[in-house]
Amino acid sequence: KPTLIYVNERQVGAREGWHLVPSTFMGVHLNKLGRHNGWPSFHPRVVRMWDTGTTWADLQPKREDTAWASNEHVSRLDYFWRHVQKAPKPADLLMTLGMTPEWAVAPGEPNCAHAHYGAKACHPPANLMEWRAHVRGLAQRYKGRIRYWEILNEADLGMHWSGSSAQLLAFVAAAADELKIADPSNVVIGPNVTTMGYRLLSDFIRL
Secondary structure (H helix, E strand, C coil): CCCCCCCCHHHHCCCCCCCCCCHHHCEEECCCECCECCCCCCCCCEEEECCCCCCHHHHCCCCCCCCCCCCHHHHHHHHHHHHHHHCCCCCEEEEEECCCCHHHCCCCCCCCCCCCCCCCCCCCCCCHHHHHHHHHHHHHHCCCCCCEEEECCCCCCCCCCCCCHHHHHHHHHHHHHHHHHHCCCCEEECCCCCCCCHHHHHHHHHC
């Protein structure tokens, strides 16, 4: 049964009084770039990479190292980065990571419901070292170009994540570790949830 409790702002590190919202707080999705090369008139500071064909499953469809020079999805990520840099007021990319390629999933895992991102993409990887290697490769390739990184989209939805809160923590911690090693100035965000995901988020925070 849900309950409400009072939490003093000092307990969560909130600053007292009014303060400015940073420009990076406001962003947009810019889908289907390439079919168009538009840019909104209000000059967003952040463009979020989701539903852009740039998931782990897209970027590394085979166990071998990502073919950075020939993979069309890598070229797409590069295209997005160049596009936001050409804007009248250049924006940052927020790179959303996740969606496990089928080769990295433990044998016998069932297909994901509504598997828009790959038949097995919602499952945690069988070996976190392979996830680490993927994140490390991305972080090194885009060092100084991508500074904002988000781990998973709507992690409470089964189509995006089927693992436990403990597995989610290990998944996020491994990515954050690699991102910070590559560049200590990287900002790591996530996982985000929908309004149905408060229990998952609460369990994640308590771990």
